[in-house]
Amino acid sequence: MRLLFLGDVVGRSGRDALVAALPGFRERLRLDLVVVNGENASHGFGLSPDMARAFLEAGADVVTLGNHAWDRKEIIPFLETEPRVIRPVNFPPGTPGRGAHVAVLRDGRRALVANVMGRLFMDALDDPFRAVQAELARHRMGAGGTVQAVVIDVHAEASSEKAAFGHSFDGLASLVVGTHTHAPSADHQILPGGTAYMTDAGMCGDYDSVIGMQKGTAALRFWRKMPGERLAPAEGEATLCGVFVETEDTTGLARRVEPLRQGGRLSQAMPEP
Numbered sequence: 001m002r003l004l005f006l007g008d009v010v011g012r013s014g015r016d017a018l019v020a021a022l023p024g025f026r027e028r029l030r031l032d033l034v035v036v037n038g039e040n041a042s043h044g045f046g047l048s049p050d051m052a053r054a055f056l057e058a059g060a061d062v063v064t065l066g067n068h069a070w071d072r073k074e075i076i077p078f079l080e081t082e083p084r085v086i087r088p089v090n091f092p093p094g095t096p097g098r099g100a101h102v103a104v105l106r107d108g109r110r111a112l113v114a115n116v117m118g119r120l121f122m123d124a125l126d127d128p129f130r131a132v133q134a135e136l137a138r139h140r141m142g143a144g145g146t147v148q149a150v151v152i153d154v155h156a157e158a159s160s161e162k163a164a165f166g167h168s169f170d171g172l173a174s175l176v177v178g179t180h181t182h183a184p185s186a187d188h189q190i191l192p193g194g195t196a197y198m199t200d201a202g203m204c205g206d207y208d209s210v211i212g213m214q215k216g217t218a219a220l221r222f223w224r225k226m227p228g229e230r231l232a233p234a235e236g237e238a239t240l241c242g243v244f245v246e247t248e249d250t251t252g253l254a255r256r257v258e259p260l261r262q263g264g265r266l267s268q269a270m271p272e273p
Contacts, residue, residue: 001109001149001249003033004260005177006242007184008066010040010205010212011233015051017240017263018204022059025260028273029244033103033111034059035151037179038085039066040203044213044233046071049078052085061103062086064115066155066180067122069097088117088155090131100135102147111149111174112139116165118156118180128154129168136172141252149174149252156180159199166197174247174254177201182211184241184259184266194253202241207265209234239264244271 004025009018018036025031036055038047046068052075055063062084069087070076079085079097089099100114114135116128132152139146150173154165162178169176171193177200178185184202191197203212210218213231220228239261246256258271 001032001111001174001247002030003035003111003149003151003175003245003247004029004031004242005151005153005175005201005245006034006036006204006240007201008037008040008179008182008203008205008212009055010182010203011044011235013233013235013238014203014205014212015041015054017238019054019058021240021262026059029271030273032105032107032109033061033149033151035062035064035113035153036060037066037153037155037201038063039068039155040205040212042072044231047075047085048072049074052078052082056084062101062113064113064153064155064179066115066117086113086115088115088125089135090116090126090128092126099131109148110146111151112147113151113153115153115155118154118158118161120156120158120161122157129165132165132169136169141172141174143250145252147252148249149247152176154178159185162199166191166195170195171253174252175243175245177243184261188243188257188259190254190257194251196243196245196254196257198243198257198259201243202261204240205238206234206236207239208236237264239266241266
């Protein structure tokens with residue numbers, strides 16, 4: 001299976017670049033599965049239903065969220081009717097929406113996508129490790145299993161917590177990838193048990209910024225330590241950042257992992273087709 005995960009989409013710049021590029025990515029890389037983290041798409045905070053639909057129509061199979069899941073209140077009823085848009089699985093029981101989705105691919109294969117939020121320097125949600133463990137216990141990965149691939153989006157601040165996730169579920173997932181910090185890490189690798197791992201996929205947004213936000217206003221908050229103007233997304237050319245993984249059909253484990261960076265200010269990286 002050939003899959004692409006794209007990191008946090010930030011503001012209009014990220015949205016427009018993603019929607020424009022995604023059909024081409026699917027064709028060039030012969031993608032079977034595309035997962036996009038969309039939690040900063042709406043003016044940098046949250047995701048609106050119309051933006052979620054635009055991502056799905058452009059070629060995303062699943063859209064994940066994170067700590068800004070509820071910033072746009074209209075997303076709450078939408079999550080109840082659109083299973084392809086998921087929020088972190090470790091929100092308490094009774095929270096609207098779902099934390100995982102099994103995507104049925106065009107050839108009939110199935111892929112489990114789970115979204116989870118870390119707890120270090122984040123909101124104190126339910127145990128993220130046990131929440132993912134419970135979700136994986138419902139499925140068996142590989143040929144003849146209930147799913148042929150597993151992707152886990154770990155939306156977390158601390159690189160240590162993300163690394164612990166990778167090693168904890170090594171051999172049980174095709175890809176464990178971090179989101180939230182908006183800076184692509186250079187540690188993409190296949191772990192000893194066969195799981196592809198990357199601490200952070202980066203963002204899809206303007207990198208002439210402070211993690212996607214206009215740099216002047218954001219920097220003043222550090223200088224003055226006072227509330228200021230509301231942060232707004234930077235509006236320059238976006239870099240689309242993510243990670244490409246190719247899996248073994250028999251096991252669902254990774255045999256290839258490469259970063260993707262296109263457009264904007266960062267060095268460019270495009271996986272070979």
